[in-house]
Amino acid sequence: MKKLKHLFLKSFNAVLMAILALLGFANCDRMGLDMYGTPTPEYGVPSVDFIVKGKVINEIDGKAVEGIRISRRFIGTVAMYGTPTLEFNEKSPVYTDKDGNFLTKLSSPFNFSLEFQDVDGVKNGAFKDTTIFVQFDEGKHILNLDVELKPKVKETDE
Amino acid sequence: MNKKPTLRKRIGLELFRRLHKNNVKLHTLNTLFWECTLRCNLSCKHCGSDCHVSAEQPDMPAKDFFRVIDEITPHVNPNKTFIIFTGGEALVRRDLEACGLELYRRGFPWGVVSNGMALTRKRLDSLLAAGMHAITISLDGFEEAHNWMRSSSNSYKNALNAIKMLVPEQEIEWDIVTCVNRKNIAQLTEFRDFLISIGVKSWRIFTIFPVGRAAEYPEFQLSDEDFTTVLNFIRDTRKEGKIHLSYGCEGFLGNYEMEVRDHFYTCRAGVNVGSVLADGAISACPSIRANFNQGNIYEDNFWEVWQNRFQSFRDRNWMKKDECADCNMFRYCEGNGMHLRDENGKLLVCHYKRIV
Ligand code: SF4
Ligand code: SF4
Numbered sequence: 439m440k441k442l443k444h445l446f447l448k449s450f451n452a453v454l455m456a457i458l459a460l461l462g463f464a465n466c467d468r469m470g471l472d473m474y475g476t477p478t479p480e481y482g483v484p485s486v487d488f489i490v491k492g493k494v495i496n497e498i499d500g501k502a503v504e505g506i507r508i509s510r511r512f513i514g515t516v517a518m519y520g521t522p523t524l525e526f527n528e529k530s531p532v533y534t535d536k537d538g539n540f541l542t543k544l545s546s547p548f549n550f551s552l553e554f555q556d557v558d559g560v561k562n563g564a565f566k567d568t569t570i571f572v573q574f575d576e577g578k579h580i581l582n583l584d585v586e587l588k589p590k591v592k593e594t595d596e
Numbered sequence: 597m598n599k600k601p602t603l604r605k606r607i608g609l610e611l612f613r614r615l616h617k618n619n620v621k622l623h624t625l626n627t628l629f630w631e632c633t634l635r636c637n638l639s640c641k642h643c644g645s646d647c648h649v650s651a652e653q654p655d656m657p658a659k660d661f662f663r664v665i666d667e668i669t670p671h672v673n674p675n676k677t678f679i680i681f682t683g684g685e686a687l688v689r690r691d692l693e694a695c696g697l698e699l700y701r702r703g704f705p706w707g708v709v710s711n712g713m714a715l716t717r718k719r720l721d722s723l724l725a726a727g728m729h730a731i732t733i734s735l736d737g738f739e740e741a742h743n744w745m746r747s748s749s750n751s752y753k754n755a756l757n758a759i760k761m762l763v764p765e766q767e768i769e770w771d772i773v774t775c776v777n778r779k780n781i782a783q784l785t786e787f788r789d790f791l792i793s794i795g796v797k798s799w800r801i802f803t804i805f806p807v808g809r810a811a812e813y814p815e816f817q818l819s820d821e822d823f824t825t826v827l828n829f830i831r832d833t834r835k836e837g838k839i840h841l842s843y844g845c846e847g848f849l850g851n852y853e854m855e856v857r858d859h860f861y862t863c864r865a866g867v868n869v870g871s872v873l874a875d876g877a878i879s880a881c882p883s884i885r886a887n888f889n890q891g892n893i894y895e896d897n898f899w900e901v902w903q904n905r906f907q908s909f910r911d912r913n914w915m916k917k918d919e920c921a922d923c924n925m926f927r928y929c930e931g932n933g934m935h936l937r938d939e940n941g942k943l944l945v946c947h948y949k950r951i952v
Pocket of ligand 2: 845846847862863864865869881884932933934935936
């Protein structure tokens with residue numbers, strides 16, 4: 439029951455935030471929408487995310503690959519939701535730019551994997567999906583991750 | 597600028613009010629201060645943390661604080677629960693890194709509020725290696741103003757060194773806080789340009805208020821005109837976009853809402869912010885008067901206190917008295933921040949009424 443109430447309140451807040459954003463009261467990025475209403479208290483410190491950034495290239499010719507979708511997948515215990523283990527795809531994937539670069543933010547250095555998917559068909563080449571489990575060095579908040587994708591062998595070529 | 601909120605702002609304020617009410621119901625703990633020491637290497641004139649407990653108080657053993665972490669862990673999402681070491685001066689604790697690394701391993705992001713005095717290169721490196729996420733350094737203006745405020749002749753030099761070390765750091769979030777008072781207000785523009793020139797990206801301003809030691813220096817309080825000048829300065833600086841400047845979280849600001857901060861005013865104390873004070877007291881922001889303490893970690897389970905007490909923080913109707921009683925902004929302001937209520941619950945300052 440309590441979980442449902444929480445879910446309702448959170449959804450309600452998401453709607454309110456969307457309307458506020460429409461009215462031009464969007465927060466700047468550094469606070470993130472889920473932090474709406476949670477400003478840095480006086481004497482507090484700004485909060486941060488864990489950042490994974492890097493370049494996606496074609497394994498064969500080393501050329502940058504544009505338009506690859508990078509989704510964050512969390513695997514682990516989220517005590518807040520009251521379930522022992524949970525796996526879910528986090529919202530808002532990012533895409534590689536024309537130089538193959540990407541940057542994505544995680545809320546934790548643990549229990550995340552990144553899925554690299556070619557979602558634009560043959561445009562920019564066709565590549566196989568790759569999943570990488572993210573591992574930060576202890577104490578670190580930024581991870582440089584360069585990824586090589588295997589081209590898909592077209593059926594007609596076989 | 598007329599201080600009364602425009603129609604568009606009113607609509608925003610109404611929506612935000614609803615959002616805040618939902619947040620009160622959710623009361624998700626997402627910021628936990630640990631007043632890890634009351635020792636300090638300075639004696640600042642505006643210090644707000646000295647008023648309720650004696651500095652003789654020994655530092656809390658880390659294991660006692662980690663018992664609190666154990667108590668909250670099953671109920672929160674550690675990754676979204678920010679632990680902030682504050683003091684006194686947090687960096688005088690030698691086991692800060694050990695505590696920080698343990699938090700990092702348990703998935704809690706952590707940060708430090710510091711005056712920068714003890715932040716040498718070696719110390720910064722060891723804090724970074726222990727997974728520090730964020731740091732806030734206080735800098736109260738140029739050398740004379742800062743040293744006067746801090747009652748120390750080398751505090752400016754050390755704080756500035758600390759800031760310069762932080763500028764190239766990619767891995768952490770950091771910002772500067774400045775307490776604006778009558779001594780430094782005239783140099784605000786120059787000081788801003790200086791901060792931009794040394795590479796500071798994020799800056800927070802709060803205005804001196806008559807609490808703690810600052811109450812002993814009435815001559816440094818800002819006039820209402822000064823206060824309004826500060827708000828205009830922040831608004832203009834934000835428009836320029838060369839540095840991300842915000843006013844601190846306190847005070848409902850009428851039509852200045854969303855002009856000087858990234859969000860509408862709200863006091864999160866006891867709603868999302870909790871604290872463990874040096875003597876074990878359970879409270880919210882560390883500068884809140886001791887009579888609002890909700891329990892003590894040596895007698896109570898922190899999580900039970902967080903869940904079942906804090907009524908006076910979550911229902912602010914009791915603040916609708918004295919000058920707030922018939923204020924038509926109470927809907928949005930709810931009687932100003934908890935830290936601006938004295939021992940008897942009386943309001944110390946109304947930001948809105950100070951705007952001229
Ligand atoms: S009088 Fe009270 S409720 Fe009204 S704006 Fe001032 S502090 Fe807020
Ligand atoms: S008590 Fe004061 S410092 Fe804490 S959240 Fe409220 S207004 Fe901000």
